[in-house]
């Protein structure tokens with residue numbers, strides 16, 4: 572990981588090496604942080620941050636789910652991110668805002684623990700590698716909706732993700748696929764899941780192809796997931812959010828993961844059963860269109876980008 576000059580830390584730009592916390596920080600012990608992962612891309616008009624505002628709005632939503640009052644507004648956090656990018660002179664990068672309960676008292680309820688906020692940014696490449704992912708269904712279930720709010724990006728939820736991802740990698744796969752408490756596919760440890768099937772009938776859109784993704788409830792409502800659903804509908808595909816069983820996914824034509832880190836990553840196989848094609852034609856088209864959008868090459872979606880040098 573490549574260090575940059577500054578980290579935005581509680582309202583100030585501080586040198587990377589000085590952005591430190593106390594060992595009795597509440598969130599270090601109890602997982603009570605809210606965080607985000609955002610990407611910035613190089614475009615012809617300079618660096619552009621993808622869905623900056625949506626990410627900061629989700630940060631606020633995640634903080635709210637912890638009853639954590641952010642000391643900065645969404646606008647202030649967006650401006651701070653732009654300030655940080657400029658100070659670090661970055662062209663493309665990954666951006667990690669985090670809000671956490673700092674050092675106050677050591678007890679489960681964060682009594683007298685100040686809410687602190689940091690934003691870091693550093694150059695970062697492909698997350699799941701450049702090859703289509705070999706995926707396995709893992710035994711670690713995705714957190715139940717009545718436990719730690721799977722729809723919020725909360726630090727503690729990533730124990731669940733870490734165990735799922737580690738299980739997959741230890742068994743020799745690229746990534747895990749987690750089921751929800753009802754036995755439906757939920758998502759990857761850091762990615763949303765999609766399948767593509769050609770089915771006749773009126774529900775399959777003009778192209779006779781349906782793109783399906785697990786419904787909200789047990790998953791993180793990915794910002795890339797939303798962007799890809801919007802793009803796929805605009806491209807004339809039928810898009811469905813619904814329950815998907817593993818048996819159905821094994822019979823799908825194509826599959827892919829989406830996420831800020833993973834972008835659009837084609838799935839090669841699920842539990843060693845190859846997808847019918849990988850990367851298939853629809854996945855390829857969607858990945859290419861997504862790349863154009865993030866690089867500012869599709870005028871229709873320019874509002875999804877925050878240009879740093881306005």
Ligand SMILES: Cc1ncc(COP(=O)(O)O)c(C=O)c1O
Pocket residue numbers: 608732758759760761762763790791792793794795796829830831832
């Ligand atoms: C558990 C989980 N699901 C899905 C995603 C994808 O979400 P997004 O597209 O907003 O990055 C992420 C990454 O943030 C994640 O951690």
